[in-house]
Amino acid sequence: MFIKQFIYSLKYTIKSYALTFWTILFPILLATMMFLGFGNMLNSEPKFNPVKTAIVTENNGKYTKDFTAMTKEMEKGSSPLINVKNTSEKEAKKLLSKNKIIGYYLVGDNISLVVSKTGINQSILNEIQNSFLRNYNLIENILKTNPKSISTVTEQISKDTSHLKEISFSKSKSTGNVQYFYALLAMTCLYAAFFGVYIVGQIQADQSDLAIRRVMSPIRKLPTVLIDCLSAFTINIASLIILFVYLRFVMKVDFGSHLGLTFLTTAIGSICGLSLGLFIGAIIKKSPDAKVGLTVGITMVLSFLSGLMFSAMPNIIEKHLPIVNRLNPAMLIANSFYCLTFYNNYALYFRNIVTLIALSIILLLASVLLLRRNRYASI
Numbered sequence: 001m002f003i004k005q006f007i008y009s010l011k012y013t014i015k016s017y018a019l020t021f022w023t024i025l026f027p028i029l030l031a032t033m034m035f036l037g038f039g040n041m042l043n044s045e046p047k048f049n050p051v052k053t054a055i056v057t058e059n060n061g062k063y064t065k066d067f068t069a070m071t072k073e074m075e076k077g078s079s080p081l082i083n084v085k086n087t088s089e090k091e092a093k094k095l096l097s098k099n100k101i102i103g104y105y106l107v108g109d110n111i112s113l114v115v116s117k118t119g120i121n122q123s124i125l126n127e128i129q130n131s132f133l134r135n136y137n138l139i140e141n142i143l144k145t146n147p148k149s150i151s152t153v154t155e156q157i158s159k160d161t162s163h164l165k166e167i168s169f170s171k172s173k174s175t176g177n178v179q180y181f182y183a184l185l186a187m188t189c190l191y192a193a194f195f196g197v198y199i200v201g202q203i204q205a206d207q208s209d210l211a212i213r214r215v216m217s218p219i220r221k222l223p224t225v226l227i228d229c230l231s232a233f234t235i236n237i238a239s240l241i242i243l244f245v246y247l248r249f250v251m252k253v254d255f256g257s258h259l260g261l262t263f264l265t266t267a268i269g270s271i272c273g274l275s276l277g278l279f280i281g282a283i284i285k286k287s288p289d290a291k292v293g294l295t296v297g298i299t300m301v302l303s304f305l306s307g308l309m310f311s312a313m314p315n316i317i318e319k320h321l322p323i324v325n326r327l328n329p330a331m332l333i334a335n336s337f338y339c340l341t342f343y344n345n346y347a348l349y350f351r352n353i354v355t356l357i358a359l360s361i362i363l364l365l366a367s368v369l370l371l372r373r374n375r376y377a378s379i
Contacts, residue, residue: 002227009231018292019194024239027188028246034180035251050075050083051121054092054104061108063136068107070132082128105129179338181253183308186333188236188243189269190299195232196277197291199225200371204281229278233270240266256341265340265353269333272356273299275363276329282370299330306330332356 057064071084092104096116103115103125113129115122247253255262284291305328307314317324325331332352339349
């Protein structure tokens with residue numbers, strides 16, 4: 001009997017074209033548009049371009065020889081920091097006015113940097129100048145006070161020693177752009193809410209003819225709702241698997257190596273989305289179309305706050321209202337995927353999962369209480 005009802009519920013739910021569109025087709029279409037928009041930036045870091053600058057020198061200036069030699073060294077290598085052009089002051093001004101260089105140095109007995117605006121590249125040029133002057137003055141002072149140690153100091157400066165070591169939290173080579181696709185997968189999990197609204201509508205006699213027949217049927221509502229929820233969960237998980245395969249193998253989005261935990265995240269996310277839909281369907285006393293419209297609005301707002309449209313949004317919320325990130329199911333799901341891909345510490349991941357489970361239980365209990373209060377004067 002259970003299998004028969006489950007198959008019937010499965011077939012009946014699939015026949016709803018609106019549900020099929022929102023839960024299967026729309027996420028794939030959105031993923032495709034996002035992929036076309038990102039192009040090659042998805043799994044590759046942006047390339048650093050050398051800062052274009054010019055040097056105007058005085059032949060017999062104090063700093064001319066050493067500063068010119070230093071900048072030539074900085075042009076070498078596979079990833080040069082700057083691209084220098086030696087020219088006259090008149091030509092340098094002309095290049096700067098046409099934005100062909102970021103700024104230019106006037107080098108002689110003094111060093112000055114000329115720029116037309118402020119920015120990261122201008123700061124790089126300024127730091128090059130400051131670093132040179134610090135090292136030059138250091139060597140000059142040592143020559144006056146302790147000439148014997150000059151070889152050690154110059155050797156240390158030439159090595160450009162760094163006390164920082166770049167490490168990776170994981171083996172993933174993905175960039176921050178994959179956050180958009182994590183948010184998209186989170187949105188698809190929450191789209192199980194459409195099924196929840198649909199299920200509630202089938203047991204509210206004022207919503208449809210089928211609901212009237214179900215209310216009048218001697219079959220208890222709880223087993224019927226559970227079967228409908230199971231069929232809806234099955235369909236949504238199938239849609240998530242389709243989307244996951246599309247993202248992973250067609251678009252090459254990296255979800256890390258923890259596929260089991262990734263599937264667990266999507267499953268719990270789907271349950272949370274389904275619970276949200278049941279709650280919306282139970283608490284809102286409007287037409288089915290109004291409930292669907294409200295569900296679209298709620299899921300899109302939650303997805304927006306998780307970074308689906310603007311990747312910096314979670315950081316902005318974390319700074320000003322962090323409680324929203326702790327309770328937003330879309331953010332919790334997307335952040336769980338991020339943890340699995342980039343972090344080796346699973347404490348944050350399991351905190352997100354526990355919060356999703358708690359939200360699901362609260363929404364389910366609230367939905368049950370609301371539905372139990374439904375009474376109809378006549379049918």
